[in-house]
Amino acid sequence: QVQLVESGGGLVEPGGSLRLSCAASGFTFSDYYLTWIRQVPGKGLEWVSYISVSGTNIYYADSVKGRFTISRDNARNSLYLQMNSLRAEDTALYYCAKGNIASLPSGGMDVWGQGTTVTVSS
Amino acid sequence: DIVLTQSPDSLAVSLGERATINCKSSQSVLYSSNNKNYFAWYQQKPGQPPKLLIYWASTRESGVPDRFSGSGSGTDFTLTISSLQAEDVAIYYCHQYYSIPWTFGQGTKVEIK
Numbered sequence: 604q605v606q607l608v609e610s611g612g613g614l615v616e617p618g619g620s621l622r623l624s625c626a627a628s629g630f631t632f633s634d635y636y637l638t639w640i641r642q643v644p645g646k647g648l649e650w651v652s653y654i655s656v657s658g659t660n661i662y663y664a665d666s667v668k669g670r671f672t673i674s675r676d677n678a679r680n681s682l683y684l685q686m687n688s689l690r691a692e693d694t695a696l697y698y699c700a701k702g703n704i705a706s707l708p709s710g711g712m713d714v715w716g717q718g719t720t721v722t723v724s725s
Numbered sequence: 726d727i728v729l730t731q732s733p734d735s736l737a738v739s740l741g742e743r744a745t746i747n748c749k750s751s752q753s754v755l756y757s758s759n760n761k762n763y764f765a766w767y768q769q770k771p772g773q774p775p776k777l778l779i780y781w782a783s784t785r786e787s788g789v790p791d792r793f794s795g796s797g798s799g800t801d802f803t804l805t806i807s808s809l810q811a812e813d814v815a816i817y818y819c820h821q822y823y824s825i826p827w828t829f830g831q832g833t834k835v836e837i838k
Binding site: 638647648649650653662664665698700703708709710711712713715716717718 | 765773775780786820830
């Protein structure tokens with residue numbers, strides 16, 4: 604079935620780095636925009652970044668711009684988020700999500716992973 | 726940035742009764758070239774990721790029960806649950822994908838009265 608599975612979260616000190624991965628299955632990975640969204644436990648949703656089908660169009664939230672890098676490997680059906688210069692306020696559950704409509708950054712996100720937890724603390 | 730403000734923050738509805746959630750956008754999310762509202766609704770149950778319910782403001786996602794409906798255009802949108810079921814207890818979020826940064830409403834918690 605269509606599935607996204609995140610990994611790579613953990614505990615890191617302020618200023619440190621982590622690389623999140625999202626493994627996809629059950630759909631033609633290269634046909635869809637992909638997104639990272641985070642959620643502080645008990646709080647709302649915050650869009651972090653998205654990447655186009657070929658990886659040429661990339662956008663970030665201002666809160667992570669210059670520190671986070673999104674990328675994808677269509678041959679490996681995988682999405683990544685390199686997180687550098689981490690701050691306490693980056694602590695959250697990080698979800699990867701698939702665009703609903705092929706080739707377009709539109710229609711919302713119809714498949715989400717279960718998330719991976721990032722904790723930034725000394 | 727487009728700010729989405731949901732109301733109410735929470736509501737309690739009796740089983741079988743109607744639940745209505747509103748979302749107001751700080752600017753229009755209607756794209757004039759295709760007359761589509763770049764707007765969606767999600768449901769999130771405890772311990773689960775969000776689930777897409779509605780996109781293009783009123784298009785129900787495949788598999789979503791028809792008691793869920795979306796309406797509105799431009800800056801004002803509504804999610805209606807026509808007959809609340811026990812399994813609908815959740816937090817509901819509105820979302821705009823009209824412009825970067827994509828944003829979400831703060832969420833509305835729906836409970837059983």
